[in-house]
Amino acid sequence: MALSGVVGKDRGELRIHENLEELTTDLADYIAKISETFVKERGAFSVALSGGSLIYLMRKLCVAPFNRTVDWAKWHVFWADERVVAKNHSDSNYKLAKDVFLSKVPVLPSHLHSINDAVSAEEAASEYEFVIRQLVKTRVVSVSEFCDCPKFDLILLGMGPDGHVASLFPDHRVLNVTDEWVTFITDSPKPPPERITFTLPVINSASNVVVVVTGEAKAGTLHSVIEGSGGTGSSLQPARMVQPVTGKLVWFLDKEAASKLDNAKHS
Numbered sequence: 001m002a003l004s005g006v007v008g009k010d011r012g013e014l015r016i017h018e019n020l021e022e023l024t025t026d027l028a029d030y031i032a033k034i035s036e037t038f039v040k041e042r043g044a045f046s047v048a049l050s051g052g053s054l055i056y057l058m059r060k061l062c063v064a065p066f067n068r069t070v071d072w073a074k075w076h077v078f079w080a081d082e083r084v085v086a087k088n089h090s091d092s093n094y095k096l097a098k099d100v101f102l103s104k105v106p107v108l109p110s111h112l113h114s115i116n117d118a119v120s121a122e123e124a125a126s127e128y129e130f131v132i133r134q135l136v137k138t139r140v141v142s143v144s145e146f147c148d149c150p151k152f153d154l155i156l157l158g159m160g161p162d163g164h165v166a167s168l169f170p171d172h173r174v175l176n177v178t179d180e181w182v183t184f185i186t187d188s189p190k191p192p193p194e195r196i197t198f199t200l201p202v203i204n205s206a207s208n209v210v211v212v213v214t215g216e217a218k219a220g221t222l223h224s225v226i227e228g229s230g231g232t233g234s235s236l237q238p239a240r241m242v243q244p245v246t247g248k249l250v251w252f253l254d255k256e257a258a259s260k261l262d263n264a265k266h267s
């Protein structure tokens, strides 16, 4: 049973789980319910994935009951960030998601919107934005009422120990990009260096944003992001900048990641 709580105005809902077994079940259930809502409402579900530990924590989506109850043919899968490497490279976020769960469910191959891995990071970012713009025109992806941005039904993020989300790293110039949907970096502090990433305005335009954080090693950063100053000096941790304009933000945590949160102690 997850402890649940709502934190400060822009910090969203916390779901704190006793162990990974509970977290993975709750996460799969939550994603399945959001997908059902959007498939009923508009006949499609647009979901953007990240890489890293998040993908392993989504693994229950490909087992019963979710493998049978989710309307996989209506899913359109995107990547909130991707490493600019070949699709069969062990660093590829696409490969990770494909290996761990996408190859085990009936998502249509034409609905897997991965980046072009044969061009430079800059070209891959601009081509990916073009692809998303076409899918906004055909309403596969909704559009924001507030800015020139796509409105994904769900964006799933992990958080690195430094507070990075997608490939938005602390103090990096990409945090200030507001005139592009997808941008690129060639100097990622975490290898590999070349990546594409959704920009903050795109993340904050989504209808739902889920951030999944596990393990004691991230507890200090998580405390700073959720209950502390959100960074050092004048720079905010990227995870703190995740503040959906009208969408819902939910944090899926295990008790180790949440161990430094006052909110967890008092729930």
Ligand SMILES: O=C1O[C@H](COP(=O)(O)O)[C@@H](O)[C@H](O)[C@H]1O
Residues within 6 Å of the ligand: 050, 051, 052, 053, 054, 081, 082, 083, 093, 157, 158, 159, 160, 161, 164, 165, 166, 167, 190
């Ligand atoms: O490099 C990346 O790292 C983050 C965090 O990964 P984790 O394994 O510490 O959870 C991930 O969310 C991002 O998509 C990925 O490209």
